[in-house]
Amino acid sequence: MEYIFTMKYQLAEHDDPDALVERLGESGCDDALVGIGQPGRLALEFTREADNAWAAMRSALVDVKRAIPSARLIEAAPDFVGLTDVAEVVGVSRQNMRKLMLAHPGSFPAPIHEGGGSIWHLAEVLTWLEAKGGYSLERSVLEVSRVALQVNVAKEAHWLPTKAARELNALVG
Template structure:
């Protein structure tokens, strides 16, 4: 099965020669990624990776990037963080329709990761909610990849929590 996802990284100062970074990535097995180097100190890899499941696809890509650029720091895995417009596009409806759904089902609609203008959700949460409604044909591969990307991003953030706070917060945030 082919899985489509993106990994974004921050590069250390010593890895600013993009041609060399691209070469290392290719040698490490990232030849199935389109590499973007438009922002200084950052690199984005848009993968189309063959794997038995979404988790294997994203895990092997993370491993390959780490092998190529050991000091690169993961910024974000995607598809994960989305606004209503993104979800509407993936679900095949208008943004206005998504907004109406969100407002009509406010107590059951997934909680945003960030509430504001714009609000941001984990794609996996919204796709699961839409799928449970039964009205939307969402690709199982997309749902699996969104779940895998969400887990990577949550793990990345969780490693930064001080253990003492983690124990104290666990019971309060559920």
């Protein structure tokens, strides 16, 4: 199956973006569109064939690490989204998504950030919509969003000592 996802990286100061593109191709990332518009950043939009979303994203992470060992993952996407992003994925209007959120305050997933622009994990909203029924969701998008969420959580977990992680999991779970 084909999976589409994006990996965003922070580069080391000495990394030459033009040389990196060639190294990425040699390491197996020839299925990625490369974005180097922002200084010190690299975005790779993969269209990768694999048996499942985990295998696709894992192999991309390995390939990038082999090509650019100094690169630091910023974000795996699709994961962090606003209502407009969710609406686009589902094929409905933003107003429709907002109505759903307001009509189901007890069951609609809570945002991970509230404010002028609230942010959700795409996997949580798509899982909720799938359970609700009546929406045409691409299986690959749901799978990739779940793996992207796991990658992003794992990336941030290094901040917590193991004992603190266990205690916090018991408190927030």
